[in-house]
Amino acid sequence: MSIPSQQLRVFSAHALDWIGQNLPLFDPLIAKVDNQPAxxxxxxxxxxxxxxxxxxxxxxxxxxDMHIERFLDFIQRIWMQPAYKERIARNPAYFxxxxxxxxxxxxxxxxxDTDQAYIQRILEQGYVMATETTAMRLLDRRHMxxxxxxxxxxxxxxxxxxxTLLAQTxxxxxxxxxxxxxxxxxxxxxxxxxxxxxxxxxxxxxHAVQWTIKTLLGVYTRHQHxxxxxxxxxxxxxxxxxxxxxxTLVWERLMAAxxxxxxxxxxxxxxxxxxxxxEKEKQDYCFEQNYHTTIVGAxxxxxxxQWLKHDEAGAKER
Amino acid sequence: MEYRFLSAxxxxxxxxxxxxxxxxxxxxxxxxHHTALVATLQILSGLWICEKGLSDEGALSAIRTQIQIxxxxxxxxxxxxxxxxxxxxxxxxxxTGILHALQIQNRHLxxxxxxxxxxxQCHTDQNDADANELFLTRFLLYRLHLHPPLCAYGFRELxxxxxxxxxxxxxxxxxxxxxxxxxxxxxxxxTRNQFFQTLTALLPTLIIDAFRGxxxxxxxxxxxxxxxxxxxxxxxxxxxxxxxxxxxxxxGKFGFFAPDLALLQSSATSFELDLKIYLPxxxxxxxxxxxxxxxxxxLVTSF
Numbered sequence: 001m002s003i004p005s006q007q008l009r010v011f012s013a014h015a016l017d018w019i020g021q022n023l024p025l026f027d028p029l030i031a032k033v034d035n036q037p038a039x040x041x042x043x044x045x046x047x048x049x050x051x052x053x054x055x056x057x058x059x060x061x062x063x064x065d066m067h068i069e070r071f072l073d074f075i076q077r078i079w080m081q082p083a084y085k086e087r088i089a090r091n092p093a094y095f096x097x098x099x100x101x102x103x104x105x106x107x108x109x110x111x112x113d114t115d116q117a118y119i120q121r122i123l124e125q126g127y128v129m130a131t132e133t134t135a136m137r138l139l140d141r142r143h144m145x146x147x148x149x150x151x152x153x154x155x156x157x158x159x160x161x162x163x164t165l166l167a168q169t170x171x172x173x174x175x176x177x178x179x180x181x182x183x184x185x186x187x188x189x190x191x192x193x194x195x196x197x198x199x200x201x202x203x204x205x206x207h208a209v210q211w212t213i214k215t216l217l218g219v220y221t222r223h224q225h226x227x228x229x230x231x232x233x234x235x236x237x238x239x240x241x242x243x244x245x246x247x248t249l250v251w252e253r254l255m256a257a258x259x260x261x262x263x264x265x266x267x268x269x270x271x272x273x274x275x276x277x278x279e280k281e282k283q284d285y286c287f288e289q290n291y292h293t294t295i296v297g298a299x300x301x302x303x304x305x306q307w308l309k310h311d312e313a314g315a316k317e318r
Numbered sequence: 319m320e321y322r323f324l325s326a327x328x329x330x331x332x333x334x335x336x337x338x339x340x341x342x343x344x345x346x347x348x349x350x351h352h353t354a355l356v357a358t359l360q361i362l363s364g365l366w367i368c369e370k371g372l373s374d375e376g377a378l379s380a381i382r383t384q385i386q387i388x389x390x391x392x393x394x395x396x397x398x399x400x401x402x403x404x405x406x407x408x409x410x411x412x413x414t415g416i417l418h419a420l421q422i423q424n425r426h427l428x429x430x431x432x433x434x435x436x437x438x439q440c441h442t443d444q445n446d447a448d449a450n451e452l453f454l455t456r457f458l459l460y461r462l463h464l465h466p467p468l469c470a471y472g473f474r475e476l477x478x479x480x481x482x483x484x485x486x487x488x489x490x491x492x493x494x495x496x497x498x499x500x501x502x503x504x505x506x507x508x509t510r511n512q513f514f515q516t517l518t519a520l521l522p523t524l525i526i527d528a529f530r531g532x533x534x535x536x537x538x539x540x541x542x543x544x545x546x547x548x549x550x551x552x553x554x555x556x557x558x559x560x561x562x563x564x565x566x567x568x569x570g571k572f573g574f575f576a577p578d579l580a581l582l583q584s585s586a587t588s589f590e591l592d593l594k595i596y597l598p599x600x601x602x603x604x605x606x607x608x609x610x611x612x613x614x615x616x617l618v619t620s621f
Contacts, residue, residue, distance in 0.1 A: 172530075173561045174530075211553045211554075217523075221482060245515065245516050246519060249478050253482075
């Protein structure tokens with residue numbers, strides 16, 4: 001028996017509440033200019049928030065979600081500031097996370113293509129495409145460039161996929177947390193978060209990938225690593241597949257792990273540490289530890305609830 | 319169900335290599351005048367699995383030599399009852415079964431087995447858990463014709479959440495229950511039962527999680543349970559067997575425990591570690607591999 005879509009919507013909405021309460025902390029301009037690591041960290045957080053908006057926007061029905069509209073207003077306000085936008089030209093090493101803001105706002109029809117040529121020019125200087133990275137990151141790069149309609153000469157998704165860790169389906173026994181992140185992200189970008197089917201894979205490979213995802217879902221739930229649990233659930237959405245028994249069971253655990261304020265605890269979050277901090281430090285600590293897990297949880301809850309809702313409607317019709 | 323994905327050549331290689339290590343360890347014990355009966359019987363079990371479970375040559379030469387060592391040691395040990403008690407009923411009953419398979423009886427082993435049979439006859443199980451705990455002993459006694467046929471055993475149906483988050487204690491009771499309920503795979507469980515479906519869906523996760531943490535014994539017990547439940551989870555089995563094969567050292571023993579032992583700052587010699595750590599693990603590895611890759615072999619029914 002699957003989990004009701006309504007429960008996932010409530011879970012996701014609660015996570016969005018937390019993000020809404022912590023919205024100012026996603027601002028990359030709050031960091032001092034000379035503090036680059038802090039600025040990159042906030043930019044990355046805002047990029048992930050943008051991705052959440054983009055995915056929710058794709059599936060919007062009628063009026064958009066109030067939270068999502070507010071988040072997009074926030075991102076748009078930051079993008080419009082030259083102090084942010086010019087960072088792409090000043091610091092192309094982080095091209096992808098800066099350009100993501102543009103891609104999100106374009107996809108959500110918040111801005112026109114005035115900046116398209118500016119970003120394309122930076123791309124064509126050659127540095128960005130020449131930087132070395134992993135196969136999964138190349139998939140990520142291609143996914144972002146395609147979403148933004150940028151011209152590039154990257155190999156096809158299938159060719160890039162063949163070079164990834166997931167394509168080799170290595171033993172799940174040896175996979176590290178970083179390997180599992182590489183696997184989940186490969187599926188996100190290869191399927192464009194479930195938009196495209198994996199029909200180019202043969203049955204055996206699909207079965208091997210499903211086995212890996214299902215087994216890791218159980219393993220990471222046992223270890224209460226909610227960040228990877230949420231990412232692996234999102235992978236189920238990407239594969240349009242619900243592993244028997246495990247899917248419902250893992251969702252129940254993830255929902256039970258949600259904190260009263262809507263956050264999902266990240267892998268290094270400690271309630272004891274949090275309780276010992278003063279109010280401001282506590283807010284910064286909780287944001288730093290939990291923002292990524294909460295965003296991924298919200299994505300998984302939202303996308304899977306849409307999918308289940310569709311199935312439920314189909315079942316009613318039958 | 320067919321698990322034959324390892325070539326006969328590969329099985330022979332791993333078995334020959336392990337057998338050589340067991341024989342060499344026995345020789346080293348003799349050189350050092352090490353007379354603990356438990357190790358002699360463990361080596362006997364290991365050789366039995368190598369020659370009977372993993373090899374189809376049927377020579378049993380190393381087994382016959384080891385049996386002579388067992389018999390000689392039993393006859394010369396001053397405190398045989400204490401030594402048998404120290405070895406434990408399961409190892410002693412298994413060894414007695416191996417001797418029986420070769421038409422050999424020893425009065426000390428027979429007396430010990432009879433004594434256990436007698437005390438179990440006087441024992442009343444308090445509950446299902448108690449009964450399941452004693453299942454293996456009763457099963458071995460039955461194989462030795464010292465116990466009447468066994469009744470049907472049930473197992474406690476855990477909630478799915480409890481099973482997914484099972485700790486060491488719950489996992490131990492789960493494996494005991496599966497062994498008892500299936501009588502080592504001889505009895506089929508109703509596959510339409512909801513708990514059976516939950517169990518078979520989650521067992522692979524529990525196995526892989528155990529191996530990821532290098533909790534080898536737990537992983538191997540659960541893997542054998544998968545076979546007793548007659549569940550064709552081929553990818554889980556394949557992944558686990560590949561992993562187990564990679565744990566065999568070039569000398570033939572199984573397990574890479576040096577990093578754990580270094581943390582313990584143990585002053586034990588390599589010989590002592592071979593006996594205390596590597597020997598029991600090697601027996602367990604051989605037992606698991608034999609039952610998984612040779613479907614016709616089940617250790618406790620092999621004699």
